[in-house]
Amino acid sequence: MLKGKKILVGITGGIAAYKTASLVRLLVKEGAEVKVIMTDHAKEFITPLTLATLSKNPVLSEFYDPADGDWNSHVDLGIWADLFIIAPATANTIAKMAGGIADNLLLTTYLSARCPVIIAPSMDRDMLKHPSSVINLETLKAFGNIILEPETGELASGLEGKGRMPEPEAIIKEIKSILTKKKMNR
Numbered sequence: 001m002l003k004g005k006k007i008l009v010g011i012t013g014g015i016a017a018y019k020t021a022s023l024v025r026l027l028v029k030e031g032a033e034v035k036v037i038m039t040d041h042a043k044e045f046i047t048p049l050t051l052a053t054l055s056k057n058p059v060l061s062e063f064y065d066p067a068d069g070d071w072n073s074h075v076d077l078g079i080w081a082d083l084f085i086i087a088p089a090t091a092n093t094i095a096k097m098a099g100g101i102a103d104n105l106l107l108t109t110y111l112s113a114r115c116p117v118i119i120a121p122s123m124d125r126d127m128l129k130h131p132s133s134v135i136n137l138e139t140l141k142a143f144g145n146i147i148l149e150p151e152t153g154e155l156a157s158g159l160e161g162k163g164r165m166p167e168p169e170a171i172i173k174e175i176k177s178i179l180t181k182k183k184m185n186r
């Protein structure tokens with residue numbers, strides 16, 4: 001069902017970024033064409049080399065290469081994708097998305113995307129409960145984005161609560177269901 005589907009995977013600087021490596025591997029295994037965009041902070045949690053190897057495509061991160069002026073077109077990426085998933089999505093990136101801030105490649109691509117956008121918030125339970133996070137997620141939902149409900153359990157902070165990114169297998173199920181609905185609505 002994912003064969004030939006063009007999936008853009010955005011990764012931000014959350015501890016759950018390691019899980020996204022498995023997500024990318026599963027998407028490729030299912031026959032999807034995968035391109036990964038990482039924020040600078042995401043690279044502190046997982047290496048672009050891992051993601052480039054698993055996705056079989058160079059990882060995108062910068063607006064342009066200062067060495068030769070070669071640039072990544074966020075507009076082309078936004079048009080290319082059948083689906084854009086941002087997992088994990090940090091409180092910081094969620095706030096920027098809700099506010100229309102466009103200061104990195106992931107955010108400019110988000111603003112340019114014509115496809116369904118899935119957001120997997122992942123953060124400590126108190127960050128998730130903060131009124132700013134609640135309002136920002138409601139705003140993104142009102143924009144038509146699909147918000148994956150964070151799971152409850154042990155968090156990286158050592159606290160228990162809601163804020164975990166769903167497991168890659170569950171995210172794949174969600175992606176399939178969204179792409180099926182999209183096909184039916186055509």
Ligand SMILES: Cc1cc2nc3c(=O)[nH]c(=O)nc-3n(C[C@H](O)[C@H](O)[C@H](O)COP(=O)(O)O)c2cc1C
Pocket residue numbers: 011012013014015016039040041042089090091092093094122123124127
């Ligand atoms: C060890 C560590 C783990 C972090 N985990 C998270 C997280 O799970 N969720 C989150 O929203 N921010 C987390 N942060 C904070 C983000 O990395 C920080 O807000 C950063 O500016 C996010 O940038 P980005 O959204 O551009 O990737 C963490 C920071 C550290 C040092």
